Amino acid sequence: MGSDRNKLLLPLLERPLLAWTIAAAAAAQHTAWIGIIGQPHDFADFRAIAAALELSQPLEFIVGGTTRQESVYNGLQALPPTAQQVCIHDGARCLATPELFDRCAIALQSCPGLIAAIPVKDTIKVASPELMVASTPDRRQLWAAQTPQGFQVDLLKQCHQKGRELGWQVTDDAALFERCELPVKLVAGEETNLKITTPVDLAIAAFILRQRLG
Helix, strand or coil: CCCCCCHHHCEECCEEHHHHHHHHHHHCCCCCCEEEEECHHHHHHHHHHHHHHCCCCCEEEEECCCCHHHHHHHHHHCCCCCCCEEEECCCCCCCCCHHHHHHHHHHHHHCCEEEEEEECCCCCCEECCCCCEEECCCHHHCEEEEEEEEEEHHHHHHHHHHHHHHCCCCCCHHHHHHHCCCCCEEEECCCCCCCCCCHHHHHHHHHHHHHHHC
């Protein structure tokens, strides 16, 4: 992003990017608790953002690790003792709608794990180390993973613990489920649920939000 601060603090239509993410999660009918995982040096800003939203759900700030995997592990330990299902969402996906959170929460009632995803539109090429095309997979079988990713809490805790014991390094929680040979369901994501990674993404997000707000 080339920013002088955490990209979640960058302004997006006069609100911090993170504010849009939290507001969407909080507006979902099935959200009972919110945990924000980050680093302590950002917590003062995060608390100010959350206070301005006047949330009805309990909210907790959780110190993350050096990797996404470690951060989610820490977040799982901070869940309320009664939590049975959890949806894990990337704070940089600020365009996810409350309807997407609810769709995942409802689907989670009948499966152990799931991810929001959309069908891949582009033709994908598998490349060799020399950057030569090695193969062209059938894109009808390819889906682009998004978040939220939802899981039964007890199973996800078991997968994370096993991953720590065996030294697994994965890029998302669904991959842990897959390594433990547990099923992961695909739930329809949203074309607009992009991850803010570059300044161009931020401009696109502003355009989409303006369209939504009329």
